[in-house]
Amino acid sequence: MLQDVAVHSADTPLPDPFDPSAMRAQYRAEGLDETDLAPSPYDQFARWFKEAAASGLHEPNAMVVSTADAAGRPSSRTVLLKRFDEHGFVFFTNYTSRKGRDLAENPYASLLFPWHPLARQVIITGPATRIGRDETAAYFRTRPHGSQLGAWASDQSAPVASRAELERGWAELAARYPEGEQVPAPPHWGGIRVVAETVEFWQGRENRLHDRLRYERQGDGDGWAVVRLAP
Structure with missing residues (x-):
């Protein structure tokens, strides 16, 4: 019995393994349902962060921090998350760096955790403020x-x-x-806290029908609404 065999003639080019348009992955992870979520995005982040760390993922606290200057020109870089709780997400930087200057002019940031091996992403947006010098000094001593x-x-x-x-x-x-x-601790160096206004949890699914559930802060309080976004 003959088997189907892929045949390439001399005139048929082989697929280029380095062509980004030909690179595809099918996500078959379990879904993310509204009923699965924790009451607050901070609690939900803690769940996923622990799972990312337990999976052996390299530097699960690595995140892409995006900022924009006063003219709206964006820039991004990878930074390590060093603390998170119900008050926000904290990283440390030189305040005279590009991101430090951006945040002085336009104090809003986006944080992206790209946990690719788990087919997960978390995207956080909100205002960014400097933490206190005592808090910065306490962390600096641990470095x-x-x-x-x-x-x-x-x-x-x-x-x-x-x-x-x-x-x-x-x-x-x-x-x-x-x-x-x-x-x-250098006077020009310290922590930045991003206080979440929105937190999106992205779970890769088959056929590109991903689950995207976003917490949105309601008013100035601690209340949150959850919105499902189309993939």
């Missing part, structure tokens, strides 16, 4: 010594002449603050 020095050595987003210049500045700081000596 590895080298990372503390790095916060001083790098004028984030500013042009630097060479890698050697960057490392020379770090070495000078290492001599000034040897291992074991307390390094003060």
